């Protein structure tokens with residue numbers, strides 16, 4: 001059977017997280033393993049009202065095929081929000097609506113990557129990007145990220161050795177680590193990239209979910225001619241609608257992305273684009289985002305407090321200013337995969353760091369998600385995990 005599959009798909013593994021989540025389905029397990037937005041915050045009634053209104057006002061039209069670029073009013077909204085929130089001037093013509101930002105990654109792979117092309121990826125990095133680019137058989141060049149951002153010397157080394165086509169980054173509240181690139185780090189990266197042919201992808205699905213600290217300038221502002229922005233409504237409205245977007249730095253790139261989009265699915269679900277537009281017109285999206293921020297921030301604080309109370313000394317963690325994830329590092333020489341087995345027996349789950357690295361067999365790191373668990377349960381879960389950690393350390 002194996003030889004009927006393309007080389008492209010044969011070498012790409014299933015999502016490790018989806019596999020690991022199967023172990024955590026037992027309802028007595030407290031799970032910090034998922035990466036889902038909190039469903040209690042979904043604006044169900046408001047979306048239902050928007051659905052009804054769209055059907056009533058444009059029933060037949062919204063059920064027809066539509067254009068590949070996306071609904072013009074939605075693209076205009078995205079362009080306006082970039083200007084108001086980030087001071088970015090992104091022309092509407094350079095915004096392509098996608099089926100989630102995950103499709104944006106696939107379209108970028110399709111548009112830019114030949115087999116063997118080099119891509120810079122954060123270490124640890126977003127699993128969905130690793131999976132999306134793996135299909136195009138790219139060569140990954142991991143560059144370490146720390147609490148300050150990307151290791152600039154590591155970046156310089158990769159650039160001079162490999163001249164990569166793309167650099168993939170999540171500079172705000174990164175998945176998996178929760179770190180953000182500092183202002184200084186962003187400007188150092190821009191300095192390195194500006195005289196190269198490498199294009200920078202800034203994937204920013206969590207950027208609106210800032211709890212603390214100042215908004216940092218987007219690469220779209222400091223390196224506009226080389227930056228491709230990916231955005232999404234998954235974390236601010238709902239993920240199931242699969243609505244995201246990609247911005248092109250110039251018309252040539254946009255033209256090719258549209259071709260890639262047409263070849264993939266002609267266009268993103270038009271009805272859903274209209275529903276989101278209606279929802280945004282009838283509601284205060286920023287107010288809704290502020291509500292999400294308030295809840296996630298309380299949950300983040302509960303997690304940090306509990307870690308400091310229950311984890312043995314020698315375990316460090318990141319200090320996310322937003323988003324949904326926190327990253328912990330166990331003492332040197334311990335394995336988070338081994339911890340996982342103990343933790344499941346103690347009825348708590350997390351994602352071991354291993355899938356977020358390229359070519360590593362053992363790590364002492366783990367990802368903890370705080371968006372879906374209430375404060376009291378966070379304390380109970382972290383207490384359990386603290387006990388499991390003590391077991392593997394001793």
Ligand SMILES: Cc1ncc(COP(=O)(O)O)c(C=O)c1O
Nearest residue numbers: 100101102126170175232234244
């Ligand atoms: C960094 C990052 N990029 C992209 C995505 C995919 O988001 P979407 O739902 O917009 O496809 C995720 C989802 O978790 C993510 O964490």
